[in-house]
Amino acid sequence: MTEALPSTSNPNQIWIYDTTLRDGTQREGLSVSLEDKLRIARQLDQLGVPFIEGGWPGANPRDVQFFWQLKEEPLKQAEVVAFCSTRRPHVSAAEDSLLQAILAAGTRWVTIFGKSWDLHVTEGLKCSLEENLEMIRDSVAYLRSQGRRVIYDAEHWFDGYKHNRDYALKTLAAAIASGAEWLVLCDTNGGTLPHEVSSIVRNVAAFISVGAHSCAPLPIPQIGIHTHNDSDTAVANAIAAVMEGAKMVQGTINGYGERCGNANLCSLIPNLQLKLGYKCLADAQLPQITEVSRFVSEVVNLAPDEHAPFVGRSAFAHKGGIHVSAVERNPLTYEHIQPEQIGNRRRIVISDQAGISNVVAKARTFGIELDKQNPTARQILQRLKELESEGYQFEAAEASFDLLMREALGKRQHFFEIKGFQVHCDLVEGRTNTNALATVKLTVSGQDILEAAEGNGPVAALDRALRKALVNFYPQIAQFELSDYKVRILDGHSGTAAKTRVLVESKNGHQRWTTVGVSPNILEASYQAVVEGLEYGLMLHMMAETVLSTSS
Template identity: 70%
Template sequence: MYPVTTPVLPDRSLWMYDTTLRDGAQREGLALSIDDKLRIAHQLDELGVPFIEGGWPGANPKDVQFFWQLKEEPLQQAQMVAFCSTRRPGRPAAEDTMLQPILSAGTEWITLFGKSWDLHVIEGLKTSLDENLAMIGDTIEFLRQQGRRVIYDAEHWFDGYKADPTYALATLKTALGAGAEWLVLCDTNGGALPPEVADIVGQVRTQLTQEAGSPLALGIHTHNDGAMAVANALVAVTAGATMVQGTINGYGERCGNADLCALIPNLQLKLGYHCIPPQQLTKLTETSRLISEVVNLAPNDHAPFVGRSAFAHKGGIHVSAVERNPLTYEHIQPELIGNHRRIVISDQAGLSNVLSKARSFGIELTKQNPRCRDLLDQLKALERKGYQFEAAEASFELLMRQVLGQRQYYFELQGFQVHCDRMPDGDDWRSHSLATVKVKINGQTILEAAEGNGPVAALDQALRKALLNFYPAMARFYLSDYKVRILDSTAGTAAKTRVLLESSDGHQRWTTVGVSTNIIEASYQAVVEGLEYGLMLQETGTAQTASP
């Protein structure tokens, strides 16, 4: 049903270069332990990325330890790269102690960055233009003498070229003459636009290739300050760049770097370049989500290609069309990059949505089934009350099974109470909650109480205490996200509240919803359904609506 993917030709290979562990780690609020970095490096290795930049040994002790530990847990496919700057002004590279940890990291490849912009040389380095050229050439020659291969990152390249193209080109010629194997053009400030990037990359490629008399190995490194990082990298490739640097999920300082999760499929599936093996491309979505979990940042559900909503269909007309031919509303086959189609259920849903969603749960329904119409009517009635099932598919599956007479009830709630205290704690105050729940399980009435730092935590703990002896698998369940939305703010403290609660068992996630004018009641509804759904997954071994 999809058009044939553009064929990859032997001479259209690109070298993907990931800098998540170095440039990506400069994102505000992102911090990586050594174990985090090792886990990410091995995941990128499995994805098939040829070059992985591990950090700047010597700039901080953590990066030194990371490179040492990596020797005990070597990568299987990728080249690990150490990163550093040129030597300091007025000091020979052989005597610059900054370069010793770089050599001690033991990597075959080193990425060295130097200044392309005369403004940075004069204002930043406080040295002369000639000394900057000497710093570039001397450092690369020294690293080459030590048996290292060098990728030269021309920092602030596009700004430098626009300010003084002759001097900017001189920095590249110096790096090339000293033995650099790659010249990477960096849009460090992220302010360049695609037409000028394409034009400048083309000019550099033409001029330096003519002077060298041989093909030039050019790379591109773009930042996203103008929301152009991916576009700039794409046009650079079409202008002759064969190395593409970026980060998973676009992580990076300020507004981020070029997102490899968008670049790789665009280059490989749309433009016909070879970036990574096709069988490894199917791990792209998994890699994006795993790394977002490791860095402790919520996955971007609306990210192109790898987002949970990237192939989600909500309107009834859309769903009906996609059911007939996915090409009507999908630009690629989601399975090619490890994602999948989702049919979203909401008050805009038609019978097509309900039927398609039922199939994803392993339930076959037809339009002639009267319960199908009953389900749609209940769905729209509940959404009018404030329920939102497009973000709580676990609750919708439970509702569907309830209407069809297939829902299993693992326990019966017979009541709960919550008591909250605010007590002095030295010069401050602390909150304390106590919850009591009464449930009936297999004809047996259980009464349990538990404490928590808030009413929802106390309720959750009390319910788990009551159920754990009957359902030991529940010990693996935990709350991974909790969102509260006021639905009618004009009602003030009497407003209706919607709670979305995400649960996990460590392998999969599912979301449930509760609505009430009482926030504790709304939370309890979501907690109960979260536990019910988790038990259903354990019992059936299915996870249709749970996200990886």
């Protein structure tokens, strides 16, 4: 772990403080286990985040166990931080069980929050303004006497400053006089705007500078910023604070947090480091941030925001033909940074808005070299537009587009031929039974196969029947899974005769691919997508086998 925190010889160093495991878990619908928290902490440690707030020891058994586990198996780079409030009114810090729990966590750094807004003191704590100042002084001094280094979070700082500037500054003075090394200004309600943050942080910096000599020999504290996103300005507010001298930025991965969330570190870190020249992470670690974003969303079981800046799957996706043509010549025309700098990648999207440049660029990602002057490239583009007008969506089903291109080029291998299928669902007292029976008839290697299988619904039954018929010929199919199934009605005004689009996502343990089917018959659309999903998986397996045999 870094011994010199928080001082540094680099004036542009910004200390990243991740609170995903505490503040982030307050997001509605987000829940993590002890194992989840440990996995996320270790991922953040690998990313190079210097401070990781682990939770509030004593608030629940899981957080207590979290700190115990990290005592047994410490992190390699990061300082894990325990979080707590100042002592309670009219109880000494040494006698307060809250502070005893935070000491028991055994962390070198602790973060305590105190009230900055006089409204919260009188209405929330139900104590005097002077008692609140004594709570701050006593809590920080006691933790320092126990050998802890203290980060003081000034809760509701900006609202408190705007309503009673003099009292808010007294709360900071109390923390400074007791030995806090960081003063973190918190926009707890998330309602402050960037120009207000700039002005107030500037004033706080001046206040600390003027009063620092009176606190000798205590360390001169540095300023941190903690913003919430209720006005959709959390990232902008944090940047504004840094530009006025804040050296610590608190936030969460993917912006998770209560209400509208916290400042999103996946946006903040690239903006600060790549745009403004601050040092947040090591250059070799910054490209990990996209992977960390997706890892955390997977662990907390929330769908990743595909359109998130920097780390979203669509952050460097290009759909319009003119855009693609320009990006192919020079990526700077439509990309503000190189996606590889933060571990993302450029994607060329195929849709009815595509031009010939989209087709050529997309083909290249599948290992297919096409020339714009090749008549087949124009044929593929024309077929693409025709199918998209019928309701197909290839930007969400790139595997189907790959098969379409190979078909046009005469390179598509047909592993089997479907002769027909039937799906039967029993009715029980007027309700559809959950089990369905599918029968498929197909030809494989000149042999006619008739097979049936049951499933939890017609699509599952059809999928199982196909696998059952094919697995003896292609054993690798046993490794394929149907991982997602989406249905959209394309023309709802047509009622039950409406055209349906089905997207099926499949996986084989290390790859995922999506195929599409369109038909007025939902089973027909599902059949198209499921069949292409199996075919594409077989093609991937065959290509992998070819690579292996060639390399050996």
